Amino acid sequence: MRAFTYERAASPVQAAAAAAANPDAKFIAGGTNLLDLMKLEIETPTHLIDVNGLGLDTIEATSEGGLRVGALVRNTDLAADERVRRNYGVLSRAILAGASGQLRNRATTAGNLLQRTRCPYFYDTAQPCNKRQPGSGCSAIGGFSRQLGIVGTSEACIATNPSDMAVGLRVLDATVETMKPDATTRRIAIAEFHRLPGDTPHIETVLERGEFITAVTLPSPVGGKHLYRKVRDRASYAFALVSVAAVIQQDGTGRVAIGGVAHKPWRVEAAEAELPRGAKAASERLLDGAKPSHENAFKVTLVERTLGSVLEEARS
Amino acid sequence: MKFDKPETTNPIDQLKIVGQAVNRVDGPLKVTGAATYAYEWHDPDARLAYGYPVGSTIAKGRIATMDLSQARAAPGVVTIVTAKEAGQLGKGSLNTATLLGGPVIEHYHQAIAVVVAETFEQARAAAALVHVTYEEAEGKFDLSAEKDGLGPTDSDVKVGEFETAFAEAAVRLDETYTTPDQSHAMMEPHASLAAWDGDKLTIWTSSQMIAWSVGDVAKTLKIPPANVRVISPYIGGGFGSKLFVRSDTILAALGSRAAGRPVKIALPRPFLMNNTTHRPATIQRIRIGAGRDGRITAIAHEGWSGNLPDGDPENAVDQTKLLYAGANRLTGNRLATLDLPEGNAMRAPGEAPGLMALEIAMDEMAEKLGLDPIEFRVINDTQVDPGNPNRPFSHRQLVECLRIGAERFGWSARNARPGTARDGRWLKGIGVAAGFRNNLTTKSGARVRLDGRGVVTVETDMTDIGTGSYTIIAQTAAEMMGLPIERISVRLGDSAFPVSAGSGGQWGANSATAGVYAACVKLREIVAQRLGFNSTDAVFADSEVRSGDRRALLAHAASNGEITVEDAIEFGDLKKTHQQSTFATHFVEVAVDAATAETRVRRMLSVCAAGRILNPKTARSQVIGAMTMGVGGALMEELAVDKRRGFFVNHDLAGYEVPVHADIPHQEVIFLDEIDPMSSPMKAKGVGELGLCGVGAAVANAVYNATGIRVRNYPITLDKLITQLPSAA
Ligand SMILES: Cc1cc2nc3c(=O)[nH]c(=O)nc-3n(C[C@H](O)[C@H](O)[C@H](O)COP(=O)(O)OP(=O)(O)OC[C@H]3O[C@@H](n4cnc5c(N)ncnc54)[C@H](O)[C@@H]3O)c2cc1C
C-alpha cells in the first residue's frame, strides 16, 4: 500500500470537486474492495476522499412510484428494506447471495456497483493485465480462465463483473444518479453504466473523472415472480460461476439478466421475447456470439440449464 | 522408558480423566485472545522492526539485476537483505528449495529479499519498490506432459506375480485417477519474530516441530544449534505446512541480524500458495483383478507426481500395500522433476490422495462384480500384512467400522442403481469409502515437576496446532499423579523443553502423551520413595498417595523442594513384528442439483477404530475438521497451475476455495471402543489424519450413486458433471 492523504468530504459536490482536482484521488465508502486492492498495490490512490459522512444513506419513495436508494445505503440495509423485499425481491435476493454478513454490513450501494473484477491475474501485479496496466497484455487468455467471461469479451480482456447486486439492478432497469464536479447531475440507465472491455478494459463505467454517485433509483414495481439463482462451487461466500436474475410474469413473459458471464450484468432484451418458448431458445439469443475459452465453455450449458431451472421454479 | 513389549495394566487404564470428554484447558485463553500467537509477541521495550518479503516473479531462471535504491530511500526503511547481503547460507535438511533465493530462482514467489522498516506499512510499501529483472529459463510445469517418460523403478514393491495374475483374473479394472495440487490454507499464516542477543538467536514462531526447526535454522544460518531457541506455544493451524522452517523464520533472523533489532514477519496470504509448500498433484493408475467370488487376486497402484530437483514424490500408493488382501501386488511411485513450488507433506500425505483414488476404484470394482461395496471390502479384509503374512495387524477393525457405519447411516436404504433417487430438484446419492492411515510412533520426551503446592508442571517441546495437545497431556499427568486436572500446568512448544514427537503424521497425541507417561512413572517412584511408600503398590488418587492404611498428601513429597524428573518414551521393535494402523469408514450423502450439477453434502458419518481415544471431545473435533477438509478436496480445492508461467494462479482465499459452514450441514463421528497395547503405554493411536483419509472418495462415490456419472479427476466440480446429466426440464 502506498502512502496517501485523506479527507472527509462535506458534500457531494465538494467530494466530486476534490476528486476532479487530483487525478490520483479515490472515493472511499465501505472500503471493502478498495482497501484490499490498495494493500496489493492494484489501486494506488495518493488521496482518499471519505464519503461516509455525507448521509445519502436512506431509501425514499420517488414520485414515480419507485425508490431512491442513497449511494451509501449499506447492502444489508438495502436487502432488508421492507419495500425492497416486497416489490423488488430479486434485488434483495441478489444482495444476500453475495459476500458475507460482515461485508454486507459495510459495503455500500455505490461501492458495490464499482467493485472490480475477480480475475486472478488482475490480483497478481507481477502478471500482465490490460485492466490493471493498460497495454501489458491479458494473462487470462490462454491461461486460467475457468471463472471468466464468455460473452461481450474482447481480445484485450475476458474478465467478468463480479457483483450480484448489479445483476438485480439490471433486471429491474435501475438508474444511477450522479453529480459532477461542476454540480450538474445526470441519470445513467444501468444498461449504459458498465462498459464492455473493448480495447480499454481499464475503463469500466461511463463515469467521468470526479463524477460521484449519489443514488440509485428503482422504477415503479413490475410485479411478477422475483428469483435470483447463484451457481457456485461452494454453498456460500463465493463469486458466481453463473447467476440468473429473473422477473417472470404469470403468462410466462418476463426479464432475465445473467451474472458471471460478461464484463457487465448481461441482459439482451431481444432474448426475453423467447422466454415463453423456454430456456434453450432464450439462452441461445442471450449468448449469441459467445466466445468461451476451453476452460469456461461449460458456462454456456450452465446458463441454459440454470435459466431452465429458474423458469421452472417461476412456474411452480 | 523403552516400550518394546505389549503393555499390560497401568494407571492410565483407570480412565478417570484420560478418555473423558474434558474441555480444552487452553480454551479460555483462546477465546479471550490471551493465547499469544507468533505474530502477537510484543515487547514494548524492544525496538521492534517489521519485515516484508519480496518474492520472485518468475518460476525459473536467474536474477539479472536488482535495484534496491528506491526501496532503501523509502520512509522508515532500516535495512534490506538479499542473498548477497546474507552471505553463504546453508539449506535446511528438510527443505528442498532454498528459503532465500538469488541469483538462482527455483520457483515462483521464492523469497529474494526482505525489507525491514520501522512499521509494517513502511516495510510493505518499500518492498514494492524493489526492482528486479530476470533471465528467465524454460521450466517444466505440467505433470501430465512428463508422465509418459516415467515408468517402473527399482523401488517398486512387488509381491507374487501381478501381471500374470491380473491377466488371468475373471474381472478386471484398469483406471486412471487424478488429484490436483492442494494448499494447506490454514488460518494463521507463517509468522516469526527473531531477536539476537550476541550470537544467540531466539525465534517466536508458528512451528509444528520445534526440534526440527532448531536444527534447520542452525544449519541454514550456519550457527550451532545450541545458539538457537525456538518458541511456539500456540499455532493457528498448520496441516503440515509448518513442519519445516519456512522463509518467514530465516528472513526474520537475517533481517534482525542486519538491523541489530528484533524483526517480525508474517508471510502475506498470497505467499502461502507459491512461497511455501503444497500437496503435490498426482496421477494414479489402479488395476484390480478379482475372481467372480469377489476375492482380489491382483492389485497394482502406481502414482505419478512431480517436485523440484531432490524433492520427494507424493507417496499415494502406500496404503495399497496393506488395505486389502490379494496374493499378487505391485506398488510404485514415479517422480517427475517440475519447477513448481516445493511439494511436501500436507495432512495425511500419501494416504489422502491415494485413498481418493483407491476407494473410487474399489467402488467401481464392486459394481463390476455385482457386489455391494461394503461386502466387497469385507470379503477382501485381511488381518495380516498381505506382503508378509507372518506379520499380523496389531489391531484391525475395518469390518466392524463398515458394519456399524452401514447400520448407523442407513446404508440399506441406498438405491444401488445410480441416478434413481430424487428429492425435488436434487439427485440424491450415498457413498462409502474405507479410511486407513498408519500409526506412526516416535521418541518423545517430557519433564515433570512437582511443587510444594501439589501442582505438577509438564514441560515438553510438543506443540498444539489446535489439536488439543495441552488437554490430553494435562489429562495424562492428572491420571498418573492422581490429581485433578486443574492442578496440572502444561507448557509446550519451547526448545528449552525436552524434545518430543511434535505434531505431524498423527503421531503426536500417542507419542507425546506416552512420553509424559514415562516421566510421570519416574516421578511416581521418587514421590513414593520420599513419602516412604513402596512404589509398586502405591496408589495415586485424590491428590494423595496411599498404600494399605497409610496415606500422605502428594504435595508433601515436595515440601523440601520441587522434584523434577525427565524421561522419554522410546519405541522398540513391536512395529516390525506387528503392523500398526488406524482404520475408518466414511459415509456421505450428497445431493446434486439436477439442473446446475452443484453438489452439496447433506450428511456425513465417520466410524474410526484408532486405539484408545484419549479425549473423545478433542478427537471428535479432529475428525470433523478432517471430514470437512475431505469435502474440500472432493468438491472444490485445486491450485490452478499456469502451465506457461509456472505458478499457482489462485493464490488467495478467494481464489482457493475451502468449505464454509454452509457446505457442512451434519456430521457424526463414532469411535469404536478399542485399545491397542502394542502401540504405547497409552494404548492409543492417532486420529487427526485418519479422519481425512477416504472422505474424498466417499463423496465421489456418493456423486456417482446420485448421478451415474463417474468422475475420476478431482475436484468434482459441476463442469465435470453438467454435460453428462440428463437434459433438464
Ligand atoms: C471476501 C469478499 C467476498 C465478496 N463476495 C462478493 C459476492 O459474492 N458478490 C458480490 O457481489 N460482491 C462480493 N464482494 C464484494 C463486495 O460486495 C464489495 O467489496 C462491496 O460491495 C464494495 O462496497 P464498498 O462500499 O465497500 O466499496 P469501496 O471499497 O469503498 O469502494 C469501491 C469503489 O467504489 C468507489 N466508490 C465508492 N462510493 C462511490 C460513490 N458514491 N461514487 C463514486 N465512486 C464511489 C470507490 O472509489 C472504489 O473505487 C466480496 C468482497 C469480499 C472482500
Ligand code: SF4
Ligand atoms: S481478463 Fe482482463 S482482468 Fe484478467 S488478465 Fe486479462 S485483462 Fe486482466
